[in-house]
Structures are given as structure tokens and as C-alpha cells.
Amino acid sequence: MFAKIYRPTKTAMQSGRAKTKHWVLEFEAETARRIDPLMGWTSGADTSSGQVRLSFDTKEAAISYCEERALPFQVIEAASRQPQAKAYSDNFAFARRKPWTH
DSSP: OOEEEEOOOOOTTOSSOGGGSSEEEEEOOSSOOEEOTTTOOEEOSOHHHHHOEEEESSHHHHHHHHHHTTOOEEEEOOOOOOOOOOOGGGGGOTTOSSOOOO
């Protein structure tokens, strides 16, 4: 079982960053999913890939969890966000690069 450790990003429906503070450990799928011929649902025999999701307060805690259990893992670092200050008056600034039109 291969584990990946990452910090989740905010969804498109979130305005804040509430559920992005913790680290998540998920397992990669070992077998491919199959399609049920009768209903068309996808299913798989591997329960650890889609149903097991562990959350940790720190990245180091997730790494130590994997090292204690001898699990191979990969840490995925997210790109840092650069907040941009925006104001309504920037729409009418003289140095605006694109013309403001309706």
C-alpha cells in the first residue's frame, strides 16, 4: 500500500480556508475499479483506497505514522498562495493594462 500525504485545498464552494489546516493521509488504489454491468456503478475490492482517510495536525505526525508502520509514502507540498490586494478603484486606475469596458 502506497500512501500519499498532502494538505487539502479549499473547494470552489468555500470562501475561507477552514478545512485546509490539517494534513491528510490517503492510500493509492492497488487495483482498478470495475463497472457493474447491470447498474453501471463503479466498484472495487480494495477498501483501503477510497474509504480510509486519516487526518493529522502536522506533517511530521503523518510521516511518523507511516514510518512506524513501514508504509511507503510520498509528501505532496502545495504551492504557496500569494494574496493579491484588490480594490474597486483599481478598475479605473490610469495604469490599468487592459481597457475597462462593459
